[in-house]
Amino acid sequence: MRVDTNAAAPAAASVASAANGRERGRFRLVLIKPSHYDDDGYVIQWLRAAIPSNTLAQLYGLAAECAERQVLGPDVQIEIEAYDETNTVLPLKRIARRVKRDGGLVGLVGVQSNQFPRAMDIARPLRAQGIPVAIGGFHVSGCMAMLPEPPADIKEAMDLGIGLFAGEAEERLDGVLRDAHAGNLKPVYNYMDDLPGLEGATVPFLPEPVVRRTAGAHASFDAGRGCPFQCSFCTIINVQGRKSRYRSPEDCERIVRANLAQGVRRFFITDDNFARNKDWEKILDRLIHLREVEKLKFSLVIQVDTLCHRLPNFVEKCARAGVKRVFIGLENVNPDNLTAAKKRQNKIWEYRKMLQAWKAWGVLTYAGYILGFPGDTPESIRRDIEIIKAELPIDLLEFFILTPLPGSEDHKTLWSKGVWMDPDMNKYDLNHVTTGHATMSAAELKAVYDAAWHQYYSPEHAETILKRAAACRMNVGNMMFLMLWFYGCISVEKLHPLEGGWFRRKVWSQRRSGMPRENPLIFFPRRAWEVVDSHAKWLGILWRFGTIRRRLKRDPSIKSYTDLALTPVDEDAELRTTLMQTHAGKIGKTYGAPTTKKDTPAEAAE
Numbered sequence: 225m226r227v228d229t230n231a232a233a234p235a236a237a238s239v240a241s242a243a244n245g246r247e248r249g250r251f252r253l254v255l256i257k258p259s260h261y262d263d264d265g266y267v268i269q270w271l272r273a274a275i276p277s278n279t280l281a282q283l284y285g286l287a288a289e290c291a292e293r294q295v296l297g298p299d300v301q302i303e304i305e306a307y308d309e310t311n312t313v314l315p316l317k318r319i320a321r322r323v324k325r326d327g328g329l330v331g332l333v334g335v336q337s338n339q340f341p342r343a344m345d346i347a348r349p350l351r352a353q354g355i356p357v358a359i360g361g362f363h364v365s366g367c368m369a370m371l372p373e374p375p376a377d378i379k380e381a382m383d384l385g386i387g388l389f390a391g392e393a394e395e396r397l398d399g400v401l402r403d404a405h406a407g408n409l410k411p412v413y414n415y416m417d418d419l420p421g422l423e424g425a426t427v428p429f430l431p432e433p434v435v436r437r438t439a440g441a442h443a444s445f446d447a448g449r450g451c452p453f454q455c456s457f458c459t460i461i462n463v464q465g466r467k468s469r470y471r472s473p474e475d476c477e478r479i480v481r482a483n484l485a486q487g488v489r490r491f492f493i494t495d496d497n498f499a500r501n502k503d504w505e506k507i508l509d510r511l512i513h514l515r516e517v518e519k520l521k522f523s524l525v526i527q528v529d530t531l532c533h534r535l536p537n538f539v540e541k542c543a544r545a546g547v548k549r550v551f552i553g554l555e556n557v558n559p560d561n562l563t564a565a566k567k568r569q570n571k572i573w574e575y576r577k578m579l580q581a582w583k584a585w586g587v588l589t590y591a592g593y594i595l596g597f598p599g600d601t602p603e604s605i606r607r608d609i610e611i612i613k614a615e616l617p618i619d620l621l622e623f624f625i626l627t628p629l630p631g632s633e634d635h636k637t638l639w640s641k642g643v644w645m646d647p648d649m650n651k652y653d654l655n656h657v658t659t660g661h662a663t664m665s666a667a668e669l670k671a672v673y674d675a676a677w678h679q680y681y682s683p684e685h686a687e688t689i690l691k692r693a694a695a696c697r698m699n700v701g702n703m704m705f706l707m708l709w710f711y712g713c714i715s716v717e718k719l720h721p722l723e724g725g726w727f728r729r730k731v732w733s734q735r736r737s738g739m740p741r742e743n744p745l746i747f748f749p750r751r752a753w754e755v756v757d758s759h760a761k762w763l764g765i766l767w768r769f770g771t772i773r774r775r776l777k778r779d780p781s782i783k784s785y786t787d788l789a790l791t792p793v794d795e796d797a798e799l800r801t802t803l804m805q806t807h808a809g810k811i812g813k814t815y816g817a818p819t820t821k822k823d824t825p826a827e828a829a830e
Contacts, residue, residue: 249299249300249301250302250303250326250327250328251296251300251301251303251326251327251328251329251401251404251405252303252322252323252326252327252328252329253287253302253303253304253305253328253329253331253401254304254305254306254307254319254322254323254328254329254330254331255280255283255284255287255304255305255306255331255333256306256307256309256314256330256331256332256333256346257277257279257280257307257309257310257333257334258309258332258335258339258342258343258346259309259310259339259342260336260338260339260341260342260650260653261341261342261650261736262718262719263718265735265736265739266730266731266734266735266736267309267342267730267731267734268310268719269309269310269311269313269728269729269730269731270310270311270724270725270726270727270729271311271725271726271727271729272311272437272438272439272725272726272727273308273310273311273437273438273439273725274438274439274709274721274722274723274724274725275310275438275442275492275722276308276430276435276438276442276443276444276492277308277310277333277334277444278334278444278445278446279333279334280306280308280333280334280430280434281428281429281430281443281444281445282393282426282428282446283306283331283333283334283393283397284304284306284428284430284434285426285427285428285429286394286397286426287304287397287401288304288429289426290397290398290401291304293398295398295401295402296401296402296405302401303326303328305319305322306430306431306434308434308437309342310723310725311437311438311725312437313729313731313734314734316346316350319350320349320350320353320355323350323355323356324353324355327405328356328404329356329357329358329400329401329404329409330347330350330355330356330357330358331357331358331359331360332346332347332357332358332359332360332361333360333361334360334361334362335359335360335361335362335363335364336361336362336363336652337362337363337366337629337630337631337649337652338649338650338651338652338653339361339363340359340363340377340649341377341648341649341650342650342736343359344377344381344737345736345737347359347381347384347386348384348737351384351385351386356387356404356407356409357384357385357386357387358386358387358388358389358400358404358409359381359386359387359388359389360388360389360390360393362463362629362631363630363631363649364378364388364389364390365390365391365416365463365631366462366463366630366631366632366635367630367631368388368390368412368414368416369390369416369462369463369631370462370630370631370632370633370635370636371636371639375630376647377649382412385409385411387400387403387404387409387410387411387412387413388411388412388413389415390412390413390414390415390416391413391414391415391416391418392415392419392420392449392464394420394422394425394426395420395425396413396415396420399413400413416463419449419450419464419465419467419469420469421469422449422469422470422471423469423471423472423475424472424475425471425475427445427471427475427478427482428443428444428445428446429443429479429482430443431486432486432487432488435483435488439726440490441488441489441490442491442492442525443479443483443488443490443491443492444491444494445471445476445491445493445494446471446493446494446495447470447476447493447495447498447501447507448468448469448470448471448495448498448500448501449464449469449495450464450465450466450467450468450469451464451466451468451496451497451500452466452467452468452500456632456633456634457594457626457627457628457629457632457633457634458632458633459629459630459631459632460496462631462632462633463631468500468501468502470501470502472503473503473506473507473509473510476507476510476511477507477510477511477514479491480511480514481514484520484522489521489523490522490523490524490525491522491523491524491525492524492525492526493524493525493526493527494527495526495527496527497527497528497529497532497553498526498527498528498532499528499529499531499535499538500529504535504538505537505538505541507545508541508542508544508545509541511524511545511546512541512544512545515544515545515546522546523546523547523548524542524545524546524547524548525547525548525549525550525551526542526547526549526550526551527550527551527552528550528551528552529552529553530552530553530554530574530575530578531574531578532578533577533578533581533582534574539581539582539584539585539587540585542585543585543586543587547587548587548588549589549590550582550587550588550589550590551590551591551592552578552579552589552590552591552592553591553592554591554592554593554618554621555592555593555594556593556594556608557608557611557612557616557807558597558599558604558608558807559807560597560599560807561594561597561598561599575616576615576616576617576789576793576801577793579617579618579789580617580790580792580793583617583692583696583698583790584696586696586697586698588619588620588702588703588706589617589618589620590618590619590620590621590622590710591618591620591621591622592622592623593612593621593622593623593624594623594624594626595623595624595625595669595672595673595676596625596626596657596664596669596673598661598662598663599662599663600661600663600664601663601664602664602668602671602672605672605676606672606675606676606679608806609676609679609680610679611802611806612680613680613685613688614787614788614789614802615788615789615801615802616789617692617789617790619689619692619693619703619706619707620689620706620707621680622710622721622722623655623673623676623677624654624655624720625654625655625656625657625658625669625670625673627652627653627654627656627658627659628645628658629652630649630652638659643659643660644659644660645658645659646658646659650736653720653723654720656670657669657670674714677711677714677715678715681707681710681711683768683772686707686711686768686769686772687772687776688787689703689707690703690704690707690769690772690773690776691776691782691785691787692785692787692789692790694776694782694783694785695782695783695784695785695786695790696790697783700776701773704769704770704772707769708762708765708766708769709721711765712724712761712762712765715761715765716758716761716762716765717758728755728758730751730754732744732747732748732751788801
């Protein structure tokens with residue numbers, strides 16, 4: 225199998241032929257992870273994107289394995305092209321020309337709800353030329369899992385003859401490729417009731433030229449899928465199932481070694497809670513061996529829940545295995561909000577102890593925080609953010625608007641009751657208001673969401689974050705860079721950091737359907753000014769944060785800095801913090817007395 229590293233098609237690799245290409249013995253499989261549109265209708269795209277696509281890696285690995293097994297017969301060569309649109313301008317005309325020449329299939333993979341409008345805009349002109357197209361991902365799977373009938377956008381895809389794939393592709397991709405090769409792509413492949421096991425399954429993989437187009441050159445893989453909890457806003461439990469499934473420690477080691485062999489040394493483990501993996505210790509021990517015995521250099525980013533620190537040796541072994549950053553599903557500090565979302569596993573009196581455990585090992589923490597729960601008001605949101613700033617040693621905090629995502633219980637409940645939800649799926653990106661709120665108008669909720677970023681990343685708190693990093697012997701420069709990324713994406717680019725990257729691209733010809741192409745005499749001068757203006761703003765934020773960092777470097781006492789958030793937790797004193805005093809009554813009502821509730825390590829993991 226060859227890898228095409230041509231600059232015009234950086235994500236091309238090999239593996240495909242269909243009806244009109246069978247004589248040539250080729251079948252071209254084009255895998256595309258679509259982006260989505262900004263509010264002006266332009267594809268959100270960067271020279272280097274921030275987040276790698278694990279679904280693209282998984283489908284590439286499966287397709288490559290299909291090619292090696294010659295699932296279309298010994299006389300048919302499968303050629304794979306893989307594109308992540310967040311960091312690549314799609315050469316759609318060339319893709320269409322190659323697939324028409326060789327035969328094949330265009331697969332739009334890992335399509336989330338906010339990406340479905342863009343996926344359809346890619347699919348329509350391809351279908352108009354008779355090119356087979358399939359769409360899979362959380363939007364299709366979530367709708368089929370939770371709704372009694374397909375919504376309008378899914379129906380449109382079916383009417384266009386697009387094949388829809390619900391579920392996971394392990395053990396199923398062979399059949400899809402054979403159907404496409406025979407010219408018999410089915411309207412629907414629904415495997416939601418039959419999710420595959422992961423132990424020994426084909427592992428995710430992307431060629432190095434593709435990985436290099438993400439910031440930091442991060443590869444990604446999932447060590448497990450599924451979740452036993454019942455959070456009402458979550459789609460994972462309904463798409464990946466309530467039963468956890470895991471890769472073996474051997475598989476995880478194989479993924480790391482395969483990437484190290486091609487020079488890729490950074491990994492994002494995409495499990496929503498790595499601590500829930502029954503083999504977490506065996507996996508970490510293997511990675512520790514690679515780092516400490518074989519002296520291989522690599523680093524990890526993982527996601528965990530708020531009780532992972534209760535597992536003996538978990539935090540220490542994560543740090544030794546190379547975990548440099550950890551994402552924590554904090555979600556909220558108000559027990560009423562956590563209860564409303566059925567996220568009772570989060571115990572706010574454990575938050576400070578958990579965060580201090582990570583900081584003790586020099587691991588950077590960043591947490592998600594949801595705004596817009598039924599009981600939220602602008603005042604309560606501002607109050608709770610101030611409490612977090614003062615009492616919890618979180619490094620980076622990213623905000624989301626509570627959104628009824630298709631595939632979640634919240635979406636199904638509102639749909640069944642006929643409650644209004646915005647019909648534009650492009651807005652379901654967690655930073656747009658998509659349904660009504662009990663106490664706030666849409667404008668008020670959006671305003672408090674925008675203000676939350678400025679409140680948390682104020683110059684005063686930016687200085688506190690850097691002081692805490694220095695006191696914990698962390699890399700202050702790296703902390704400043706990540707803080708710049710988080711705050712700058714929102715304040716300069718008006719995009720969430722998870723959609724961020726380096727050097728925003730806007731392609732004049734790739735505008736959302738229904739929105740006219742702008743006059744090039746207007747578009748290009750304005751775009752030139754946007755580039756200059758945005759870079760000036762980025763430099764302004766860099767100067768502001770850099771000034772703080774330079775001042776702290778000159779402070780000889782910085783490493784002895786402390787505050788309430790860094791103060792070792794005393795159980796009795798913890799009850800007197802503003803966080804606990806503010807929500808004490810709610811804690812007792814929701815959980816029982818926190819001083820008597822002691823979770824076992826097994827309960828902490830579940």
